[in-house]
Amino acid sequence: MRNFFDTLINRQDMIISALLEHIYLSFVAVAIGIAIALPLGIVITRYRRYAEPIIGVTAVFQTIPSLALFGFLVPILGIGSPTALIALIIYALLPILRNTYAGIVGVDGSTIEAGRGMGMTRTQILRQIELPLALPFIMAGIRTATVLTVGIATLATFVGAGGLGDIIYRGLQSYNNALVLAGALPVALLAIGFDQILKWIEKRATPKGLKT
Amino acid sequence: MIRFENVTKRFPDGTEALKDISLVLPTHELTAIIGPSGCGKTTLMKMINKLEKPTDGSIYIDEKPINGMDEVQLRRSIGYVIQRIGLFPHMTISDNVALVPKLLEWPKAKKEERVRELLQLVGLDPEIYMDRYPLELSGGQQQRVGVVRALAGDPNIVLMDEPFSALDPISREQLQDELRNLQQTINKTIVFVTHDMDEALKIADSIIVMRDGQVEQTGTPQQLIDDPANEFVRNFIGVERINQKRTFGEKRLMEFLNLFTRDWAGDAENISADSTIEAAFTQLDNSNQDYLAIIEDEKVVAYANDRDLLKAALVKESGVLV
Incomplete structure (x- = not known):
């Protein structure tokens, strides 16, 4: 235990910079994932014929083991942060896409019919009815994607993109359990922390009238 | 239109x-x-x-x-x-x-x-x-x-x-x-x-x-x-x-006063509150007025047109009191 704290103190610069790298990787990947999957999720609710195939493609990506996906990308993109980011974005897509789609499709048809019948335009229906009512689902998707990304970003070390995985890997190579722990513990806390924060946001995002 | x-x-x-x-x-x-x-x-x-x-x-x-x-x-x-x-x-x-x-x-x-x-x-x-x-x-x-x-x-x-x-x-x-x-x-x-x-x-x-x-x-x-x-x-x-509408016979107007029209400014033909709905329908059919004035104790207590009578008939039929 002493050993662990010594490691934390002696290597704090390294740990902090790895932590920041890790947060950076996860955050950017989720942000870009949202930027792609949210609009795409909305679009496929309008063209439902394409919804299943598109969600299917992202689901296939999800199925590829993460280390293998990194492996596929390295020959094409080389090593470094961009490779890691692209892999992480690919993993973030499915939960956000699927929940956005399911959230909007799940909005009670009668409310949409009422909106249409009262003369709301399609954009007004989307912004004033569908998105607010689907928001809790969308937030849940983002939460899942974030937790997933934080976990998988640990593997970014294998493509030279840094992150807390670096520390764990180094620890493993040098049989230094304290160092392994110094990387693993922050990753775990990061995932739990993000999960809690997003859970709170998700709760706040639930429209007031639906909480009763 | x-x-x-x-x-x-x-x-x-x-x-x-x-x-x-x-x-x-x-x-x-x-x-x-x-x-x-x-x-x-x-x-x-x-x-x-x-x-x-x-x-x-x-x-x-x-x-x-x-x-x-x-x-x-x-x-x-x-x-x-x-x-x-x-x-x-x-x-x-x-x-x-x-x-x-x-x-x-x-x-x-x-x-x-x-x-x-x-x-x-x-x-x-x-x-x-x-x-x-x-x-x-x-x-x-x-x-x-x-x-x-x-x-x-x-x-x-x-x-x-x-x-x-x-x-x-x-x-x-x-x-x-x-x-x-x-x-x-x-x-x-x-x-x-x-x-x-x-x-x-x-x-x-x-x-x-x-x-x-x-x-x-x-x-x-x-x-x-x-x-x-x-x-x-x-x-x-x-x-x-x-058939029910045509034979409801015995129910009396006084039971349905709450269904009828309270005020009516136009002409109306008098009918006793003791009369049956059927009698009221017949009287209204033969009358040239649209409304009947329902009389109880020599006072007009309500007015009824054919819709009101129909309502009374339907209430009776379904057994629901409004």
Whole structure:
């Protein structure tokens, strides 16, 4: 235990910079994932014929083991942060896409019919009815994607993109359990922390009238 | 006035939901469209606000064809109440009711005043209900909000698609009565789709009976009962109901005073409160007045026209006291 704290103190610069790298990787990947999957999720609710195939493609990506996906990308993109980011974005897509789609499709048809019948335009229906009512689902998707990304970003070390995985890997190579722990513990806390924060946001995002 | 001219609706697979329908729905009247499910009644109604479009034929509102009208603008000028209520669960009652005024960009004060006025109209205290959410209200209260939401933009026409069918029988009866009373005040052109003949007979000024995309008969409730056009209409109204209406005999007017009209300024023929409903019908049929003045202890206690008598007959038949 002493050993662990010594490691934390002696290597704090390294740990902090790895932590920041890790947060950076996860955050950017989720942000870009949202930027792609949210609009795409909305679009496929309008063209439902394409919804299943598109969600299917992202689901296939999800199925590829993460280390293998990194492996596929390295020959094409080389090593470094961009490779890691692209892999992480690919993993973030499915939960956000699927929940956005399911959230909007799940909005009670009668409310949409009422909106249409009262003369709301399609954009007004989307912004004033569908998105607010689907928001809790969308937030849940983002939460899942974030937790997933934080976990998988640990593997970014294998493509030279840094992150807390670096520390764990180094620890493993040098049989230094304290160092392994110094990387693993922050990753775990990061995932739990993000999960809690997003859970709170998700709760706040639930429209007031639906909480009763 | 809403006029349908040779309206046909054909689906891509060739089935015809509506077959060459020509109809007039008069202004300021409540017209019920009734028929078994799949008869095309809802499709017919939804053509008025362009939620459905005819394959052939045209629809005119006050003799202006709606074909060329912008559908969004048209819908904002027509009230719409749907079967499953369709209130927006994430918006307060106030925001729900003010939806069309908001789309029409009314100033804030005018919107709020309108919301208060409308909630009061259906007996919901604005102070209590304005800031509540739909799920905090009972089904009956929700559909009251649904009805006044359709009135918010002060439309001339209101479309109602089986608005009370999802409610429990007691709320349904109440809302039917309230709608009838409300219509006395607001005088809109109401198109009311239903599959419930009791409901149609109770609330409608005129009834359109449909089957398989065609109109079987149009007429007042009384005309339908007295003179069903064919076997289908007869069965749909119910032979039992027709017979009962004709032989209810022994019930007396005094039992139904609360259903009758309180005030009537025009001429009326006197009848004793001891008389039976049947006697009252006969007297009214032979009279040249529209109303009977019901006399109890030498005082007029109520007035009744043929709709009031019909209501009394229906109450007796279903055994429900309003």
